[in-house]
Amino acid sequence: MKRIEINPMTRLEGHGKITIFLDEQGNVDNAFFQTVELRGYERFLTGMPIEEVPRTVSTICGVCRAVHYTASVKAADAVYKAEPTPTAKKIRELFLNAHYVEDHCAILYALGFPDFVVGPTANPAARNLIGLIEAVGAETGRLVLKKRYSAVKVLEMLGGKPIHPVAALPGGWSKRVTEEERREILALSQDMVELGQITLKVFEDVVLKNQAYMELVTGDMYKVVCNYMGTVDEQNRAQYYDGTQRIIDAQGDEIGRFRGKEYLDFIAERVLPWSYLKMPYLKKIGWRGVVDGPDTSLYSVGPLARFNVSSGMDTPLAQEAYEKMLAAFGGQKPVHNILAYHWARAIELLNAAEKVQQLALDESITSPDIRAELGMPEEGVGIIEAVRGTLIHHYKTDDQGIVQEANLIVATTHNKGPINVAVRRAAEHCIKDGNVDEGILNMVEMAYRPYDICLACATHNLPGRQPVQVDIFNNKGELYQSLRNF
Template sequence: MKIEINPVSRIEGHAKVTIFLDSSGKVENAFFQATEFRGYEKILSGLPMEEVPRVVSTICGICRAIHFTAALKAADQVFGVEASDAAKIVREMLLCAHFIEDHTLSLLALALPDFLSPEERNIFGVIRNLGELGRELLRKRGYAVRILQILGGRNIHPVTALPGGWAKAPTDEELGLIERYSRELLDLGYRMVEVLEAALDMGDGLELRAATLGTEKKGLVNLYDGEQVVKDEEGKEVLRFSGKEYADIITEKSLSWSYSKLTEIKPLGEKLYVVGPLARLKTAELTPKASEIVKTYGVSNNLLYNHFARAVEIIYAAERLLELSQSYRGGRIQNEPQKVAGEGVGIVEAPRGTLIHHYWTDEKGIVRGSNLIVATTHNVRAINHVVGKVAERASDTRNLAEKVEVAIRAFDPCMACATHAVNGVIPIEIQIFRDGELEEVYRNYEESCCGSGQSTHS
């Protein structure tokens, strides 16, 4: 028997879930499938490496600054130059602002509706329930967007990339604005933590124990720079790596049933590992105020704790933004490229987890090959595992779609950057096959909604 959920709603992009059951109704396999083909690695072939950061920012309208920065770090290596100290600060500030903007959007528009009654499961329902606080959260999120605009040249796809540096140093006035906005964003983080407290008591008891991958520098979580740290499910460090070493540690497999790949960390074998907010909380210490929140509430393996971890990371990113804006002392904004080394790897932390960009160029710096491992790729195996567990626990097939989607949204997967509905009723169809024959169809919409000719079970 096969159960198919298509599409998975309230995620960035398009995906479906297929669950196979044996004759007794037990779960045999569960697959989280990317249904879109983008082919960016092919698109990048033939581009000058210095143009790649601006191009890859269009991979995702949500994750634009993250891809931009990872590719820029790789470009530094391709051109044999280390970014100036001033540029490193600006780059990290860009990432911090992006984290705040992204996490706030994800929580308000995608995650929080799961805590509401079915008829209110959309961002408008969230804002109605939060009242003036909801409008205040959206307003404060705008400060992060403004910082992205100041540093990146525009608020959607940044244009300030230069190998070895940055196209424009922030002025004293801009630094003052960033410092002021950072204080507002710190307040945003505390308010989001208060809102997300409910997540600590929800999740239907579903827990995920898995190894973790995150980035650490000098004992602290770092979004821009550092070593990648793998810890087992007990929190014991397994290994560290950086740069090109990833290729000897992480294996990738193409999948016949999805446009996403599957990854494994060699020393872990087939053991599950995850990346993202909760993984980072388990990787290293955060900033002081964020660490206090973690000490107060503890760290849980509850799947929905991922949402709470996002709220904590808003505090972390705002603290770090404030620190960086106050420590910036100007100086050279770009170190001149020296040569074409022909290969570069850029690794940063994206809101959803560790992001890897790897490029090969010819002697003129023209891209001849590339490999991108995004956060959701790391998490595919864990998502498959969780989907299977949810299906095993479900007592009613008709409620299965909702439970599976809630679990998937805990990972905040980014498939392409699109949500499907604003009225809280995404047209979802579950097909149940027995012995290869379609036996039942369950939908949450009437035939007139989507033009279907099959009957609707409610």
């Protein structure tokens, strides 16, 4: 049996490795996406006062800091049995949505769009952000980055400190929004809405109007049939800060809903001998293996999952875009074509921008009532929709509020099974009878990129692509071919 390894250069914050096993005929027998994550954070939090935990978990990832921060402070609310005031909730939601705008913008322009705008078969040296800017023009590049910066300003204004936000407290928020700040955020939100519109237009011009790319988006090569999980409001509209977690099966039928600690009734984790990480699956279905299809117990989270579990968006422009995407897939949900993650991501960027605008229009957000009373600390779960998918923080403390146990389930962990399926499918396409298509690097990369894998903050950094190396060994264990993209 031949073994092919696609091994990115080691990242200091974590790394992934893809190993492909061939059968005797030289076709793909199986493929595994293996990850090494910084799971040590859970131990690191043990013994820490719960008030310090949100600030500390914001260091888990330089990109995802606002989402870990927000999920953690929601868990801290639950630990203290505190219901944040309506104003505090609005500020937190504003903070999270500004982060969505900033992060989705970076993901799309640095990671997702280069595949389409520069071309899936383009030279790897050009299929990156720099190539993208050359393709769309410097003026568009400047415009996008300038408007993105408006979201950063809002984050800085609300968080108190952009890299380590410090303003959140159990039961509230420490820093009220002044009327002057509200007006400034309202002005900045116009930039963000325009950024969302520009982004959808780029996607429309480049992908929707290109038949070959649309075939790629809607075709079977990048299709993973699985269940989906995401957060919705009472009308089943997609939500990020708060709501009910909804799970649907591969046909679109509801499997269940949960809040808080009830996640333990729905999510189980399977230990796999070849992986460093446990693989989550739906407990109510039971373990069915690392396979997709109508009976799978694997599930996905993130933008496409939110598109699938929801009835639509809660803002007008994003709803219009949602309906357009749904129509492109024949009005049928769930959509299992994973390249559509990028489309859903662009819609969410606009949705988050509109929500920032809505919240900034609400003058009550300047109320000084930003802190609730706290109860005795015990145990709490905080769940939000992180940019990459459902994020769960679960802490148990002693009666002094010192963390005794912590459990974090991040989007990349939820998506581990579907990512494996996607990588295997891309490998099957590129390896036939022992012949390895040199496009395998690109095809495999395009298979896991929609999930925006986050092995701590390293793997989605600029320049927007993982250094990937494919080493092919013959059946004697000798290296006879090596491919790499760096």
